[in-house]
Amino acid sequence: MDVTDKLVINGSGSSKGGRFHTVEINGSGTVSGDVECTSLLFNGSGKTDGNVKTQTLTISGSGKISGSAEAESIRINGTGVIKGDVKTERLNVAGFSSFGGGVKADDIFISGKVGIEGDCETETFRSEGKCKIGGLLNADEVSMKLAAGESHVKEIGCRHLKVMSRKSVLTRFKLMPAPVLTAELIEGDIIDLADTNAQTVRGKTVRIGAGCIIETVEYSGDFTCDPSASVNKVVKI
Known part of the structure; x- marks a missing residue:
């Protein structure tokens, strides 16, 4: 599969998935299919219809991922919805987030509001906001x-x-x-x-x-x- 340097979607545009260096969704754009990249940024109200694999995932506006997400770091400042499982080293939620599966991480910090349907497994879990976890929270601290x-x-x-x-x-x-x-x-x-x-x-x-x-x-x-x-x-x- 070819690697494209950068994918930028402004407005209500759409694009197929694939492998990219960076992906930026500034409007209400949609990426259809799986995405693999070094960074994925939601600034508007965009969504991806497949699974996401990236180094950094940032949701500053409203972002929806219909599949699973795997990243070194995930930061949600706005409203984030991830329907599948989440695997990351660092998860930071300052806004609102909803996870439809389980979450595996090394470090989780919540200053906003989080809902996790499944289990949550992490080394450290720190919350200064509100959280609802439907399964087991398994952590060291x-x-x-x-x-x-x-x-x-x-x-x-x-x-x-x-x-x-x-x-x-x-x-x-x-x-x-x-x-x-x-x-x-x-x-x-x-x-x-x-x-x-x-x-x-x-x-x-x-x-x-x-x-x-x-x-x-x-x-x-x-x-x-x-x-x-x-x-x-x-x-x-």
């Missing part, structure tokens, strides 16, 4: 600063988890919903929670902070609980 409203992860498996919340003046006066993390199962070596609702929390060292509602805590080392938290059952294992 997880740090979550909860924004207003609900973040939901079906299951969390990690070495170290710290959940904090950022309660603004609007939250205190009930003008915005309170921040909360909901989960079915949280499992790790060191677990430090605040404003978390979970069915089961299992770990070596477990700290249940203010605002938590936990059905069952299972721990093998140390356990502490804030007086304002609600824990129905505590089991030393």
Whole structure:
């Protein structure tokens, strides 16, 4: 397959997929088929109908990828939709993103809003926004600063988890919903929670902070609980 230096789509144009050095979609353009390139940039409201393989993927406007995406780094500043699986070293979401499959990465940082239908596997997961993960979040280090409203992860498996919340003046006066993390199962070596609702929390060292509602805590080392938290059952294992 021939390699074209650069593909630029302005306006509502369209192009076939292929191999390129760079791809830039500035309008509502469409690329039909798979794309392989060194960089893919969405500035408008473009879309690709196939799979994407690139070194850098940047969505500054609104971008939709109907297939899977593989990149060294992915940055979403606008609205990004990737229907398939995502594989990357670094994922940074400052806007809104929706992933229809699973996500595998080395480092994930969220300051916007993210929805992941499948599992999420990464070394480090840092969130200062809102996230919803339909499967398992499997990571070494997880740090979550909860924004207003609900973040939901079906299951969390990690070495170290710290959940904090950022309660603004609007939250205190009930003008915005309170921040909360909901989960079915949280499992790790060191677990430090605040404003978390979970069915089961299992770990070596477990700290249940203010605002938590936990059905069952299972721990093998140390356990502490804030007086304002609600824990129905505590089991030393």
